[in-house]
Amino acid sequence: MPPAGPGAHSPTLQALVRRVTTASEDELPAVLDAFWKNIAESGGTPLVEPVEGYPGHRAVTFLWRGHRATREVLLLANRLFDRERLADALLTPLPGTDVWYRTLRLRSDHRASYRIAADLAPGDLPADPETRQRRLRALVPHAAHDPRNPRRIGDRWGQPDSSVLALPDAPAQPWTERRDGIPRGRVERHRLPAGALGAERDVWTYLPPGGPRPDSPVVVLCDGDMWFGRLALEDTLDALAADRAVPPPVVLAPDAVDRLTRWHDLTAHDAYVTFLADEVLPRAAERLTLTLRPARTAVAGQSLGGLTSLYAALRRPDRFGAVLAQSPSLWWRPGLPHGTPRPAPADETPWLAECFATDTPSRPPLRVHLDVGLHEGTMVDHSRCMYETLAARGDLVSLRECNGGHDYACWRGGIAEGLVNLLGHAGAVRPPF
Numbered sequence: 001m002p003p004a005g006p007g008a009h010s011p012t013l014q015a016l017v018r019r020v021t022t023a024s025e026d027e028l029p030a031v032l033d034a035f036w037k038n039i040a041e042s043g044g045t046p047l048v049e050p051v052e053g054y055p056g057h058r059a060v061t062f063l064w065r066g067h068r069a070t071r072e073v074l075l076l077a078n079r080l081f082d083r084e085r086l087a088d089a090l091l092t093p094l095p096g097t098d099v100w101y102r103t104l105r106l107r108s109d110h111r112a113s114y115r116i117a118a119d120l121a122p123g124d125l126p127a128d129p130e131t132r133q134r135r136l137r138a139l140v141p142h143a144a145h146d147p148r149n150p151r152r153i154g155d156r157w158g159q160p161d162s163s164v165l166a167l168p169d170a171p172a173q174p175w176t177e178r179r180d181g182i183p184r185g186r187v188e189r190h191r192l193p194a195g196a197l198g199a200e201r202d203v204w205t206y207l208p209p210g211g212p213r214p215d216s217p218v219v220v221l222c223d224g225d226m227w228f229g230r231l232a233l234e235d236t237l238d239a240l241a242a243d244r245a246v247p248p249p250v251v252l253a254p255d256a257v258d259r260l261t262r263w264h265d266l267t268a269h270d271a272y273v274t275f276l277a278d279e280v281l282p283r284a285a286e287r288l289t290l291t292l293r294p295a296r297t298a299v300a301g302q303s304l305g306g307l308t309s310l311y312a313a314l315r316r317p318d319r320f321g322a323v324l325a326q327s328p329s330l331w332w333r334p335g336l337p338h339g340t341p342r343p344a345p346a347d348e349t350p351w352l353a354e355c356f357a358t359d360t361p362s363r364p365p366l367r368v369h370l371d372v373g374l375h376e377g378t379m380v381d382h383s384r385c386m387y388e389t390l391a392a393r394g395d396l397v398s399l400r401e402c403n404g405g406h407d408y409a410c411w412r413g414g415i416a417e418g419l420v421n422l423l424g425h426a427g428a429v430r431p432p433f
Contacts, residue, residue, distance in 0.1 A: 224253025
């Protein structure tokens with residue numbers, strides 16, 4: 001690594017240190033204003049610069065403009081810091097300036113979302129590590145997007161937007177942005193009456209440009225309130241159709257409702273599988289005149305939704321012949337306390353992989369696309385184990401590993417790749433990436 005010192009890892013901050021050192025007290029405000037103006041005009045934050053001797057990495061400098069009341073600045077970058085040690089995620093003040101910074105050396109294909117929170121509370125900062133951790137944890141709910149980064153991604157349930165970092169070699173996401181001049185599909189929202197879940201449930205429905213056809217592929221997607229309520233997945237689906245990357249699908253996406261309901265529904269809950277297979281799909285087929293063949297029907301989800309997608313295909317092969325599971329929560333197993341993630345050891349075979357291993361398929365091979373971020377800890381090993389288990393069964397399975405975390409910033413590009421892999425006109429899953 002380059003030498004230590006204020007701004008040492010960033011040539012831009014090194015140059016600022018030199019200017020600040022030689023500036024008079026009267027000149028300093030103009031020096032700092034010019035620095036922040038240059039940041040805005042050069043594309044905003046974070047700074048991304050080469051690292052001498054490390055051609056496959058970049059120096060990534062997160063910045064915050066503080067003032068006299070700023071006590072601490074907390075960086076919440078997806079999977080780059082341990083939330084049990086928040087002091088490790090603090091920015092550093094550049095002496096004599098209003099600049100707070102943190103420089104990380106990251107591989108040049110990294111993608112992540114992040115938020116920043118500034119502590120303006122009066123009083124001395126606690127010296128005791130446990131007390132300081134509690135203070136920083138109280139700061140977390142106040143974190144928001146980086147005001148100097150124009151790249152943002154939405155969240156739900158009252159959470160603020162996050163900012164997005166995508167380094168130069170991060171995989172392209174050619175279908176995520178809204179395109180002008182292409183045919184548009186239509187998004188509808190329907191309320192299903194109480195059935196297997198014992199309560200009414202909203203379902204978002206995407207209808208492709210020109211409307212569905214009887215042989216349109218169908219994708220049942222978890223977390224519809226996120227994908228259509230916040231992330232505008234319809235723009236991705238329109239772009240995929242315009243590029244003829246997939247036969248234009250109908251997408252059925254139930255709301256997750258709230259965190260507790262989501263945990264209850266998406267943890268191998270048989271009633272939820274019944275809801276998807278025997279209520280969501282048949283009602284849509286009747287209303288839209290769809291032909292529901294398993295070979296043309298996929299189930300998809302992220303995190304607990306990825307777990308549920310795999311479980312639904314295992315339990316209902318008569319409905320689902322393809323699965324897109326992004327960062328599936330394979331650490332989950334029956335008996336875990338409600339709402340309490342407890343990651344299993346990397347070398348422990350996931351419960352759901354054991355279920356697949358002991359299942360005797362009486363149907364054509366499943367088509368499965370798995371997607372996981374390299375910063376997801378044991379989830380990487382669990383996804384590899386699931387890949388090996390499915391391959392040993394004779395299922396058609398692929399595994400994509402990206403340099404990112406448990407993150408919609410990665411999933412919104414990965415969902416398009418997964419749909420191309422599963423539904424593409426060739427109709428077959430490619431070998432592992």
